[in-house]
Amino acid sequence: MNSQNNSNTEGENQKEDMESLRALLAYKGRYHDHKETMAHAAILIQLGVLTFLFRMDYHHKISVLIGYALMWAIISGYMLW
Numbered sequence: 001m002n003s004q005n006n007s008n009t010e011g012e013n014q015k016e017d018m019e020s021l022r023a024l025l026a027y028k029g030r031y032h033d034h035k036e037t038m039a040h041a042a043i044l045i046q047l048g049v050l051t052f053l054f055r056m057d058y059h060h061k062i063s064v065l066i067g068y069a070l071m072w073a074i075i076s077g078y079m080l081w
Contacts, residue, residue: 039075046071 046068053064 035079039079042071042075 049064053061056064
């Protein structure tokens, strides 16, 4: 009788572990989707600002391009994390 209780408890523990794993995988998937969405939003913002880049003088263009390079590095690091 005791061995049957242990097997039921082990089976229930395995079910709980599987439920926890499924919940964790679902959370990770949503988290990654959110990061990807935010990265795409940043790309759209950059494209919008780049349209005005052609109207700026030389010094402003250099500073904007350096800022974009830094932003891309940060976004790439964030997406890999």
